[in-house]
Amino acid sequence: MAGLLTGYRRGDGRWGIRNHVLVLPAHTAANLAAERITDGLPGAVSVAHQWEAQPDDPDHERISATLAGFAANPNVFATVLITIQESDQEVARRATVRGGVVHVVAMASHRGTAGTVAAARPLVERLVQEAGRQPREPMPISGLVLGLECGGSDALSGITANPALGVASDLLIAAGGSSILAETPELIGAEHLLAARAVSPEVGRRVIEVITGFEEMIRELGVDVRNAQPTPGNQAGGLTTIEEKSLGAAKKGGDSPVVGVLDFASPPAGRGLYIMDTPGHDIEQMVGMVAGGANLAAFTTGRGTPTGCAIVPVVKISTNTAIFDRLVGDIDLDAGRILDGLESLESMGGVIYERLLAVAAGELTSSEGRGNREFAISRTVSPMTAFSG
Amino acid sequence: MAALRGYRRADGRLGARNHILVLPSVVCADQTATLIGSEPGTVAVVHQHGCGQVGDDVEHTEKAFLGFATNPNVGGAVVVSLGCETIQGRRLANRIAERGQRLEFAGIQLMGGTANTVDRGREAVGRLREQLARDSLEEGGVGELVLGISVDAPNDLATGLARLAVAAGAAVVVAVPGRLGAAWPDAAQVGDGQRAGAGLSVIEDAGEGAEQHVALAVAGAQVIVSLRGPGRPPQGFATGPVVAVAGDSAIFAALADDFDLDAAATSPEELWQLVVETFNGRLTASEERGARDFVLRRLARTM
Amino acid sequence: MTSMEARPRALKLNPRDNVAVAVRSLAAGEQLTIGELEITVGDPIPFGHKVTLSAVRSGGDIIKYGEVVGRATADIPAGRHVHVHNVVSSRLPG
Numbered sequence: 001m002a003g004l005l006t007g008y009r010r011g012d013g014r015w016g017i018r019n020h021v022l023v024l025p026a027h028t029a030a031n032l033a034a035e036r037i038t039d040g041l042p043g044a045v046s047v048a049h050q051w052e053a054q055p056d057d058p059d060h061e062r063i064s065a066t067l068a069g070f071a072a073n074p075n076v077f078a079t080v081l082i083t084i085q086e087s088d089q090e091v092a093r094r095a096t097v098r099g100g101v102v103h104v105v106a107m108a109s110h111r112g113t114a115g116t117v118a119a120a121r122p123l124v125e126r127l128v129q130e131a132g133r134q135p136r137e138p139m140p141i142s143g144l145v146l147g148l149e150c151g152g153s154d155a156l157s158g159i160t161a162n163p164a165l166g167v168a169s170d171l172l173i174a175a176g177g178s179s180i181l182a183e184t185p186e187l188i189g190a191e192h193l194l195a196a197r198a199v200s201p202e203v204g205r206r207v208i209e210v211i212t213g214f215e216e217m218i219r220e221l222g223v224d225v226r227n228a229q230p231t232p233g234n235q236a237g238g239l240t241t242i243e244e245k246s247l248g249a250a251k252k253g254g255d256s257p258v259v260g261v262l263d264f265a266s267p268p269a270g271r272g273l274y275i276m277d278t279p280g281h282d283i284e285q286m287v288g289m290v291a292g293g294a295n296l297a298a299f300t301t302g303r304g305t306p307t308g309c310a311i312v313p314v315v316k317i318s319t320n321t322a323i324f325d326r327l328v329g330d331i332d333l334d335a336g337r338i339l340d341g342l343e344s345l346e347s348m349g350g351v352i353y354e355r356l357l358a359v360a361a362g363e364l365t366s367s368e369g370r371g372n373r374e375f376a377i378s379r380t381v382s383p384m385t386a387f388s389g
Numbered sequence: 390m391a392a393l394r395g396y397r398r399a400d401g402r403l404g405a406r407n408h409i410l411v412l413p414s415v416v417c418a419d420q421t422a423t424l425i426g427s428e429p430g431t432v433a434v435v436h437q438h439g440c441g442q443v444g445d446d447v448e449h450t451e452k453a454f455l456g457f458a459t460n461p462n463v464g465g466a467v468v469v470s471l472g473c474e475t476i477q478g479r480r481l482a483n484r485i486a487e488r489g490q491r492l493e494f495a496g497i498q499l500m501g502g503t504a505n506t507v508d509r510g511r512e513a514v515g516r517l518r519e520q521l522a523r524d525s526l527e528e529g530g531v532g533e534l535v536l537g538i539s540v541d542a543p544n545d546l547a548t549g550l551a552r553l554a555v556a557a558g559a560a561v562v563v564a565v566p567g568r569l570g571a572a573w574p575d576a577a578q579v580g581d582g583q584r585a586g587a588g589l590s591v592i593e594d595a596g597e598g599a600e601q602h603v604a605l606a607v608a609g610a611q612v613i614v615s616l617r618g619p620g621r622p623p624q625g626f627a628t629g630p631v632v633a634v635a636g637d638s639a640i641f642a643a644l645a646d647d648f649d650l651d652a653a654a655t656s657p658e659e660l661w662q663l664v665v666e667t668f669n670g671r672l673t674a675s676e677e678r679g680a681r682d683f684v685l686r687r688l689a690r691t692m
Numbered sequence: 693m694t695s696m697e698a699r700p701r702a703l704k705l706n707p708r709d710n711v712a713v714a715v716r717s718l719a720a721g722e723q724l725t726i727g728e729l730e731i732t733v734g735d736p737i738p739f740g741h742k743v744t745l746s747a748v749r750s751g752g753d754i755i756k757y758g759e760v761v762g763r764a765t766a767d768i769p770a771g772r773h774v775h776v777h778n779v780v781s782s783r784l785p786g
Contacts, residue, residue, distance in 0.1 A: 112678075232477055
C-alpha cells in the first residue's frame with residue numbers, strides 16, 4: 001500500500017493531485033501568446049486549440065463547456081485565460097461556477113501578442129509562486145476521479161490491460177473513489193452488459209440511449225467507418241469489428257455498478273463508476289474527462305502511444321510486453337506480464353492501483369516527464385454544414 | 390512592377406519562403422513533432438486531427454496535409470506518424486514525396502517511442518537543412534505569384550487588390566465561407582485539394598479565418614492577405630506570410646502590434662505593393678511574432 | 693506458467709466462443725490444443741488475431757468473450773484466420 005494520500009484542497013471541497021497554473025487561450029488567435037507566457041516557466045502550462053469563439057457556432061455550448069471545465073479541473077491552482085476582448089468573459093464565468101480560479105488577460109488591452117505576454121507573465125509567475133507555497137494535505141481516496149481510456153487497441157487489450165485496469169478501477173471505487181468510462185463508439189456492442197449493471201432502470205435506459213444513439217448518428221451520416229472504428233492499427237493488431245473492440249474496451253470499467261451517465265465534459269454528481277458520452281478519439285476523450293473533473297487517468301495501449309495531458313497525470317499500460325519494451329520510456333506499466341504468467345489479472349490490477357495511488361501522491365508519469373500536452377476539442381457538427389444549411 | 394525573387398522548386402514553382410515543416414500525421418504525434426521541430430529553421434505545427442475520422446473528412450484532411458506540405462514555401466518536410474492512425478503517416482509521406490517534395494519520415498511505433506523518434510527526426514531535419522542551405526534565390530516573374538485572399542464576405546479592398554494582381558499577371562485565389570463565391574461570377578472554382586490556375590479563382594466552403602489560410606496554401610498561395618470583417622483578430626499561418634488587414638479601426642488600434650494594416654487607411658495599390666515586397670522577403674507581423682497557426686476545416690465529427 | 697514454453701499459443705476466452713486469440717504468431721500446419729479440442733491451423737495467424745475453433749457458415753455468428761462480435765461473410769472452416777476479409781460487423785458493417 002502506498003503511503004498516505006495527499007493532495008491540494010480546493011475551495012469547493014474537491015481535491016487536486018497536481019497544482020498547475022494553466023494558461024488557456026479562449027480563442028485560437030491567442031495560442032501563441034499563451035505558449036510564450038509559459039515558455040521556460042516550470043509550474044505553468046499552456047495548451048493550443050482551434051476554436052474561433054463564434055457566438056453563432058452550433059457547437060458554441062459544447063466548446064465553451066469544455067474550455068471552462070478544463071480551466072476548472074481540480075489539478076489547476078489557477079487559470080489565466082487569454083481572450084481577445086475584455087468583454088470575452090463567458091469561459092471565465094463558467095469556470096468560476098465550476099469551482100475554478102480564473103484571471104482574464106485580454107489581448108486587445110495590450111496591443112497584441114507581445115504586450116499580452118509582457119502583461120501576463122508577471123501574473124503567471126506570481127501564481128506559480130503561490131501554488132508552490134500551497135501545502136499538500138492528507139486527502140481521502142474519495143477525492144480521486146480516474147479517467148479510463150484505451151487507445152491504439154489490439155486484440156490483447158480486452159484480455160490483459162483492460163480487465164486488469166477494471167480490477168484497479170473496482171479497487172478504487174470500493175475505497176470510495178470514482179472512475180469515468182467513456183468512448184461511446186467503443187461501447188457499441190457492450191451496452192447491454194453495462195446497462196445490466198446500472199444502479200437504476202433510468203440509468204440503464206440512458207446507457208442504451210447514449211450508445212445506440214451514437215450508432216444511429218453514424219448510420220445517418222451514411223459514411224464508411226471501417227478505417228475509423230476499428231482504426232488501421234486496431235485491425236493490424238487483430239481487432240476485426242467495432243463490437244469486438246467495444247467488448248474489450250468496456251472491461252476497463254471492471255464490474256462496478258454504473259451509477260450515472262454524463263454529458264461530454266460534465267462533472268459527476270456523486271461517487272462510483274460513471275459513463276461519459278465522448279468520441280473514441282484519444283485526445284478528445286481525454287479532454288472531455290478532464291473537463292468533467294478527472295484528476296487522474298489510466299490509458300491502456302496495444303500499439304503504443306506517447307500522449308499525455310497538460311494538467312492530469314496519465315498512467316499508460318501496455319497490453320503486451322513487446323510494445324512496452326519497444327516504446328522506450330513512453331509506457332508506465334506492462335500488463336503483457338499476464339500473458340507470460342508473471343501476473344494474474346488480479347495481481348496486475350493491484351499493481352496498477354498501487355501505481356495510481358503513488359502517482360496521485362506525486363510520482364511523475366512518463367508523459368508528465370516528457371511534457372506531453374496534446375489537446376483537442378470535440379465538436380458534434382461540422383461548422384460548414386451548419387453554415388451552408 | 391518589380392520581379393519576384395524566390396526558391397525554385399522541383400516542379401518549377403517559386404517559393405517565397407524556405408521552411409522545413411514538421412507535420413504530425415495525427416494529434417498523438419504532436420509533442421514528438423514539437424520536440425523535433427524545436428530546431429532553428431524548422432516549423433512544427435500541432436493539430437487535433439488524423440484519427441477517428443470518417444467519410445469525406447478523411448480525404449479532405451489528407452488532401453489538406455498533402456497540399457500544405459507541398460506548398461512552394463516549404464523547402465522540405467518531416468512527417469511524424471504514430472503508426473495506428475486513420476490517416477496513415479507512411480502513406481501520406483509517400484504521397485508528399487511523389488509530388489517532388491524533399492521528404493523525411495519518422496514513425497513513433499516504428500522507431501521505438503518518443504525519444505528514439507525525436508533523435509531520428511532531428512537527424513532528418515539536419516539532412517534537410519543541408520539540402521536547403523544549397524538553395525539560392527532565383528529571379529521570377531509576377532506571373533509566378535499565387536496570391537491568396539481570405540475574406541468573411543466580399544469587400545471593396547479584396548476586389549480592388551484582386552483586380553490589380555490579375556492585371557499584373559498574378560494568379561489570385563479568394564477563399565470564402567459557404568457559397569459566397571457568387572460574388573465573383575467570373576472566377577474559376579478551385580475544388581478541395583486542387584491548385585489554383587492562372588487568373589482569378591475562388592475556393593468556396595473554405596471555412597473562416599485561419600482555416601482559409603490552409604485552403605489557400607493548399608491551392609498554392611505563397612502570400613496570403615487577410616481581409617476579414619470588423620472585429621476579427623489577426624491570425625497567421627505556419628509556413629507563409631499573412632498580411633493581416635484589420636477590418637475596422639477599433640480592432641486595429643486594440644491589436645496594432647499583430648496587424649499589418651488598417652483597412653480604413655489602406656488602398657488596393659498600397660496592398661499590392663506590400664504583397665510583392667512580402668514575397669521578396671519583407672516579414673509580416675505574424676512572421677515577426679512567430680505565429681504557427683494551422684487550423685484545419687473539418688467536414689464531419691470525430692468518431 | 694513462467695517459462696515461454698508454458699505460455700499458451702492461443703486463448704479461448706469464454707466457453708461459448710468459436711474463435712481463439714493467438715497469443716503468439718501461428719504457422720499454417722501447426723497443431724493447436726485448446727482444452728480438449730485439437731485443431732490444425734490452416735492459415736498463418738499473426739499475434740493477436742483470431743482463429744476459428746469450429747467451422748462457421750457464411751452469415752453465421754463469430755463469438756468471442758461469449759458475445760457476438762461479427763458475422764461471417766464466407767464459409768470458414770476450423771483452424772482458419774478470422775478477420776476483416778471474412779467477417780463484418782453486425783452493428784456498423786460500413
